[in-house]
Amino acid sequence: MAGRVRLREITLRDRYEEFAEMVRKNLLEQSRYPIEFVAGVGMLFMVILMFSFSAASFTAPPGSPRDPNAPDPSSLGGTMFYGFILFAFLSSALWNIGFSIREEQVRGTLETLYMSPASKFSQLLARVFGTILLSGILSIIGFGFITFVLGPLPVQNLGFGLVVFFFALLGAVGIGFMLAAVTLVAKATVNHLIQFLQFFFMIGCAMFFPFRVLPPWMVDGVSRWIPVSYSVDLFRSTLMGAAPELLPWQSEFAIVAAFGIISPLLGYWLYLKMEARAREQGKLGEF
Amino acid sequence: MIPLRSEDVPEKTAPGRLGLTRVTFRSRLALVLGVWLANLRILSRYRGALVLVLLLPVIFAFLPVFIGAAVAGNTGAAATNFAANAGTADYKLYMLIGASTFTVVLVLISESATWIRSEMQTGTLESLYLAPTGRAPILLGNTLYSATFALFNFLGAYAIGALVLGVDPHLDGLPTAMVFLVLGMIPLWGLAFLMGALVLKLKQANAVMNLTQWLFLFLMGAFFPIVMLPPFLRAMALTFPPTWINNGVRSSLLDTGWLSAHLGVPVEFGMVADLGVLLLLGVVFPVFGWLVFRRVETQVVRSAGVGNF
Numbered sequence: 348m349a350g351r352v353r354l355r356e357i358t359l360r361d362r363y364e365e366f367a368e369m370v371r372k373n374l375l376e377q378s379r380y381p382i383e384f385v386a387g388v389g390m391l392f393m394v395i396l397m398f399s400f401s402a403a404s405f406t407a408p409p410g411s412p413r414d415p416n417a418p419d420p421s422s423l424g425g426t427m428f429y430g431f432i433l434f435a436f437l438s439s440a441l442w443n444i445g446f447s448i449r450e451e452q453v454r455g456t457l458e459t460l461y462m463s464p465a466s467k468f469s470q471l472l473a474r475v476f477g478t479i480l481l482s483g484i485l486s487i488i489g490f491g492f493i494t495f496v497l498g499p500l501p502v503q504n505l506g507f508g509l510v511v512f513f514f515a516l517l518g519a520v521g522i523g524f525m526l527a528a529v530t531l532v533a534k535a536t537v538n539h540l541i542q543f544l545q546f547f548f549m550i551g552c553a554m555f556f557p558f559r560v561l562p563p564w565m566v567d568g569v570s571r572w573i574p575v576s577y578s579v580d581l582f583r584s585t586l587m588g589a590a591p592e593l594l595p596w597q598s599e600f601a602i603v604a605a606f607g608i609i610s611p612l613l614g615y616w617l618y619l620k621m622e623a624r625a626r627e628q629g630k631l632g633e634f
Numbered sequence: 635m636i637p638l639r640s641e642d643v644p645e646k647t648a649p650g651r652l653g654l655t656r657v658t659f660r661s662r663l664a665l666v667l668g669v670w671l672a673n674l675r676i677l678s679r680y681r682g683a684l685v686l687v688l689l690l691p692v693i694f695a696f697l698p699v700f701i702g703a704a705v706a707g708n709t710g711a712a713a714t715n716f717a718a719n720a721g722t723a724d725y726k727l728y729m730l731i732g733a734s735t736f737t738v739v740l741v742l743i744s745e746s747a748t749w750i751r752s753e754m755q756t757g758t759l760e761s762l763y764l765a766p767t768g769r770a771p772i773l774l775g776n777t778l779y780s781a782t783f784a785l786f787n788f789l790g791a792y793a794i795g796a797l798v799l800g801v802d803p804h805l806d807g808l809p810t811a812m813v814f815l816v817l818g819m820i821p822l823w824g825l826a827f828l829m830g831a832l833v834l835k836l837k838q839a840n841a842v843m844n845l846t847q848w849l850f851l852f853l854m855g856a857f858f859p860i861v862m863l864p865p866f867l868r869a870m871a872l873t874f875p876p877t878w879i880n881n882g883v884r885s886s887l888l889d890t891g892w893l894s895a896h897l898g899v900p901v902e903f904g905m906v907a908d909l910g911v912l913l914l915l916g917v918v919f920p921v922f923g924w925l926v927f928r929r930v931e932t933q934v935v936r937s938a939g940v941g942n943f
């Protein structure tokens with residue numbers, strides 16, 4: 348490259364080793380703070396307990412007639428729990444990709460990272476690896492806890508469910524990349540933005556309840572415009588052996604797969620654009 | 635900001651301290667107000683964050699509202715069932731009050747925890763310990779700021795939420811609700827110290843906050859009456875200041891009953907008794923919180939220092 352001294356070309360193998368080192372470093376860092384795992388397990392129990400008691404306050408008191416429209420607890424438990432799994436991974440992507448950029452800004456290490464020839468893509472992706480592992484463990488623990496509280500949850504079409512989950516996860520990573528791009532501009536606001544996005548996805552994508560309880564204007568005006576809604580609907584309905592609520596499963600799968608492929612690319616492109624702008628303005632390390 | 639006058643100029647250095655500054659009551663007060671104003675100025679620069687924090691409780695209140703409709707089968711059945719369990723059919727306002735009050739608790743506690751963590755990360759916490767003013771005025775200024783921000787948050791979210799959810803906000807009960815909120819901030823200050831100690835010790839402010847916010851939501855009964863909890867958890871909830879604040883605000887606005895009734899206090903004295911309990915917690919929690927904070931702080935200073943993260 349003109350004007351630059353380079354000792355040798357960076358090969359694909361170098362990139363792989365570099366990525367593996369970054370993942371190792373992130374895992375090592377996380378292992379030094381076991382409190383994060385303990386807090387994750389505690390949070391999981393708290394969320395389940397909180398929603399269970401909230402739900403219980405809407406059940407008919409003992410002795411009164413049961414509404415014929417009311418769903419059975421196991422089906423509702425499945426709806427809430429499978430939504431929760433996607434929420435946990437999406438949340439991890441938002442905090443661990445988006446917010447970690449903010450932490451680098453505050454620590455003053457973000458500019459230093461740009462002096463290194465390491466791939467920016469790997470730097471972003473490696474941040475989420477440990478947390479995906481953590482969310483996976485938490486989901487398994489949560490599944491056990493929910494089964495203990497509500498009885499066995501429906502588990503149908505596991506293979507296809509995992510394919511849907513894979514694309515949903517890729518989509519979530521892409522959203523994390525987009526948030527990292529916004530972090531370069533939003534700075535301190537990003538903390539509130541992540542909280543807002545968490546609740547926005549929670550409600551707009553009906554993560555803890557079926558889409559049918561949302562007002563029609565919200566389903567048509569919000570839910571149907573967010574690809575994550577289709578991930579939630581398809582993942583949930585696949586595992587519960589029910590028909591999706593928004594579109595036929597073939598159409599939903601096409602949207603989920605397309606989003607899973609496009610979202611990380613779009614997110615990374617956006618990140619590079621924002622980063623270039625921040626560097627031009629000398630605001631990369633500013634916070 | 636209060637300007638320093640000529641009589642504030644020191645005649646001699648404060649005992650046991652180096653430097654030219656003698657710290658007077660007036661200079662401490664100026665520092666408290668300075669910190670409060672500085673924080674408000676910083677906040678005013680993030681208008682996007684201001685809008686988001688006002689919308690958060692409103693969006694949050696939607697969650698149990700929709701869960702309720704899903705559980706009961708429809709909104710009519712949800713209102714009927716909720717009235718039988720919680721004493722009011724106005725479940726949307728019930729959830730909005732819970733979410734808005736939770737925001738006050740969260741702001742007061744998380745602002746302290748994240749402040750300590752952010753000072754650690756930016757490397758300025760150790761410098762604050764070297765300031766001749768001591769840490770108390772700085773902490774007080776931060777607490778004043780948190781209280782201002784929390785009240786603004788509550789009122790804004792409550793107004794927007796009532797509009798969005800299309801419910802009557804029962805404004806006649808608002809003055810009593812505000813008394814509960816403001817009085818409740820004193821024990822919350824104690825909880826903030828405990829949280830600060832936890833962050834100093836464990837460092838991971840985000841993990842700690844993620845866990846505690848759900849724990850607080852659960853124990854304070856933000857979205858359900860605490861009578862639904864098993865006896866052991868109910869007893870725990872009754873020793874927890876946010877439970878009394880939330881119920882006080884809720885009862886003032888929705889007339890859902892005072893918590894002291896569960897302790898055998900006649901209904902006509904319920905409000906006074908609830909305020910009395912909050913006052914008592916307002917003495918116990920700050921003293922306990924401060925003692926724990928000082929103990930942890932001393933340990934941290936003696937080991938690796940407060941700047942270590």
